[in-house]
Amino acid sequence: MTDLSELYQQVILDHNRTPRNFRVLDDANHTAHGDNPLCGDKIKLYAKVDHGVIRDIGFQGSGCAISRASASLMTAAVKGRTVTEAEELFAAFHEMVAGDAGQPMPAESLGKLRAFAGVKEFPARVKCANLPWHTLHAALAGAEDGVTTE
């Protein structure tokens, strides 16, 4: 049987209550909207990317505890990292919450993001955890057309 405490870990509840980087970035050069139309989660992501490094990042929006904590922990995890590193984290994160059952332990590199490992047991919630990451991916990819980041 699945256990609620696996899903709602303290770190997730904490980031839901007091999300980090919950702000608009006036000097953002990469932004994107994300939403889960079915559950009404909405997020706007702001990133300031300079020479391929995410110098600053913030988000706004409303959503469930999982999507909000995921956005909060994601921004904390990718701040100061390169765009490539952020995309690698996304791949590892996605594998952890939505990959095949019976896979090895989540990558060490995920750090605090491993709090979301329990999401896998709640298939309806996987998209909540992934939403901020998809939005980040869109923000980083979308702006590449207009903004040189490398």
Place this chain on the structure above:
Amino acid sequence: MTAGLGRVAKDAPVPRRFDPVLIRADFPILSRVMRGKALVYLDNAASSQKPRQVIDTLRRYYETMNANVHRGVYALSEDATAAYEWGRAMTAKYMNAPSPAEIVLVRGATEGINLVAATYGRGHVAAGDEVLVSAMEHHSNIVPWQMLCEERGARLRVIPMNDRGELILDALPALITSRTRIVAVTHVSNSLGTINPVKEIIATAHERGVPVLVDGAQAVPHGPVDVQELDCDFYAISSHKMFGPTGIGALYGKRAWLEQIPPYQGGGEMIRSVTFEKTTYAPIPMKFEAGTPNIAGTVGMGAAVDYLNHLDWTAIAAHEQNVLRYAEDSLRSIPGVRLIGTAAQKASVVSFVMDGVHPHDIGTIADQEGVAIRTGHHCTQPVMDFFGVPATARASFALYNTLEDVDRLVAAIARVREVFHS
């Protein structure tokens, strides 16, 4: 009689004495264990469970009557045709339609509304015309009209509602103009539970010569309707919300309209004769039923209606209202819980939000307690926008739900508080 839902047909059979415990025994799925606990199913506004009588009828149809309808000269096809037309006739009776010919079998209320938008709309809505819907419509009674309006250069207008989730009828006369071609309004709101005074709306529209389509998907699970008493021009329902199979529903249309409006889809079944020069169409309702229909679904819908026709709806209405009041009182007494939709006339639907907890999290935690509720916008995004919430949690009760089900819901909400306020 549930307020506003019309009366039971005059020739209704003597009803079974209503006892929720006995009713529950008719629904095999209600004895399922979910997450180690007895299932409490509170998502009836999305889809209802099926009584053994419906399940057995589907099995009997496939085991003893299955063939294509309206064509075979052999006995089996005659049996299938008889069963299919019985399903239509039972449905006509449940809605008190003057004749089964005025019941078009469709996939569900959504297709019924799309049928009217496509056929009536094509012939009657032109550039500059208006279609009037209400502020609490399900997307299925907004989008087909919006598509029609975009195609035709017409304008979609909206009957407003107040903060209890009741339509503001004082605004109605001014909204029905010389350009209004149809009013499309829901009988019961799926997200708020509001029972709309559709009879009054229809009378007001008819005074101005405007026909009215009623979306009855959320009304018919709570008792029979009387389309003649309402005097609606069209009334759309879905079988799966009234304890029948999915993929089938009915559109009632007044004979004069059905004869006047063009066919919906072309194909077999809907024709009288075909040459490469010209096709003449079958009489109603076949004119609207191209292709081999959902025969088993129709038979199953008939079985559901037959089941419902034998129930004591006065007692059920009292039971459902009792459950509704108990649920509303219980939820209101939980700190931080706010009800969305507090109309004076409501079906047994309770939408609510909780301070500091997103509805999606409420739904997941309730599920862990074996309680199935809906969370989200319930296909009524304009309603969510109106109330300034991204989503709600919704418990919708059917005749088989009990006060104990409400207690289980309340216990689940207490668990939500534990998780989020620990």
